[in-house]
Amino acid sequence: MISESFEYHVPKTIEEALGMIGEFGDESKVLAGGHSLLPMMKLRLASPKHLIDIGRIGALRYIRESEGQLELGALTTHFEIESSSLLKSKCPLLPETAREIGDVQVCNRGTLGGSLVHADPAADWPAAMLAVEAEMVARGPHGERKIRARDFFVDLMATALQSDELLTAIRVSPLPARTGDAYLKLHHPASGFAVVGVAVRLTLAESGSIGEARVGVTGVGAKPYRAEETERLLAGKSPTAKRLEEAAAHAADGVDANSDLYASGDYRKHLAAVYARRAIQRAAERAAGR
Ligand SMILES: Cc1cc2nc3c(=O)[nH]c(=O)nc-3n(C[C@H](O)[C@H](O)[C@H](O)COP(=O)(O)OP(=O)(O)OC[C@H]3O[C@@H](n4cnc5c(N)ncnc54)[C@H](O)[C@@H]3O)c2cc1C
Numbered sequence: 323m324i325s326e327s328f329e330y331h332v333p334k335t336i337e338e339a340l341g342m343i344g345e346f347g348d349e350s351k352v353l354a355g356g357h358s359l360l361p362m363m364k365l366r367l368a369s370p371k372h373l374i375d376i377g378r379i380g381a382l383r384y385i386r387e388s389e390g391q392l393e394l395g396a397l398t399t400h401f402e403i404e405s406s407s408l409l410k411s412k413c414p415l416l417p418e419t420a421r422e423i424g425d426v427q428v429c430n431r432g433t434l435g436g437s438l439v440h441a442d443p444a445a446d447w448p449a450a451m452l453a454v455e456a457e458m459v460a461r462g463p464h465g466e467r468k469i470r471a472r473d474f475f476v477d478l479m480a481t482a483l484q485s486d487e488l489l490t491a492i493r494v495s496p497l498p499a500r501t502g503d504a505y506l507k508l509h510h511p512a513s514g515f516a517v518v519g520v521a522v523r524l525t526l527a528e529s530g531s532i533g534e535a536r537v538g539v540t541g542v543g544a545k546p547y548r549a550e551e552t553e554r555l556l557a558g559k560s561p562t563a564k565r566l567e568e569a570a571a572h573a574a575d576g577v578d579a580n581s582d583l584y585a586s587g588d589y590r591k592h593l594a595a596v597y598a599r600r601a602i603q604r605a606a607e608r609a610a611g612r
Pocket residue numbers: 351352353354355356357358359360396397422423424425428431432433434435436437438439440442444445446447487488489490513514515516
């Protein structure tokens with residue numbers, strides 16, 4: 323199908339983009355990589371009268387270190403993340419997650435910010451953002467504010483970002499000492515999206531027991547979540563195979579699981595436990611330097 327007609331705008335700066343969002347309000351949509359928005363427009367699930375293409379705002383596209391944190395501009399593409407040597411050495415979970423997304427075209431055009439704001443329940447990034455406790459930086463008419471990843475994802479395709487705000491950057495902390503991380507997913511055989519995806523960041527104490535584990539899960543429910551019971555059961559325990567399995571079994575506790583033609587809710591919950599165990603094990607091995 324062909325989308326409804328719209329006016330196309332190309333702001334050169336963040337301020338100009340915010341001015342346009344303010345002027346056109348609910349009749350406008352921001353365009354980043356277009357790999358989620360354009361299909362929705364063609365299906366007429368979205369019909370903005372004004373399309374604000376932020377793709378040429380260079381100030382939204384970077385990966386850098388700042389005040390001990392790693393900062394990624396919202397327009398950074400999946401491919402740029404996958405191939406960043408800074409991220410490979412300081413936050414390898416992000417390149418590892420990027421590698422699991424879509425195909426070459428999707429990776430070259432799709433952006434981290436676009437994926438997070440779109441908040442598809444089967445998207446990969448949200449699990450990783452939860453595991454590294456990322457901070458989203460939003461700019462709107464009243465200035466800048468920061469939103470923790472666990473507060474950002476509100477519901478099915480709904481985030482805490484206001485309609486007059488632009489997501490400008492994502493901040494994550496680098497990998498601490500004795501820490502490993504991992505992202506594993508079951509690809510949907512047709513779309514490649516995550517049927518279930520689990521991201522883990524795990525720190526070992528000097529004794530070799532688990533100091534802290536953060537487990538982000540995508541694909542199971544309407545929105546991504548932290549598997550808090552799994553995290554609680556891991557803290558302070560030695561990372562034996564039995565302990566990891568017992569903790570991972572709770573990876574979908576209390577979640578109202580999605581069900582579709584490919585995977586029932588019960589199957590998704592089973593997958594969450596299986597993928598959580600594998601991802602926790604891999605993160606623990608990496609934390610131990612194996
Ligand atoms: C064939 C195919 C396969 C895919 N496979 C996967 C997969 O395996 N895993 C996965 O996670 N994703 C997958 N995707 C989705 C892909 O990652 C998209 O690129 C991504 O979800 C959206 O990013 P975008 O830059 O294209 O955003 P757009 O489509 O341009 O925008 C998406 C939404 O975010 C809003 N938006 C974008 N940027 C901002 C911003 N900075 N501030 C405020 N609002 C903003 C837009 O207004 C729109 O509502 C796939 C897509 C396709 C087409």
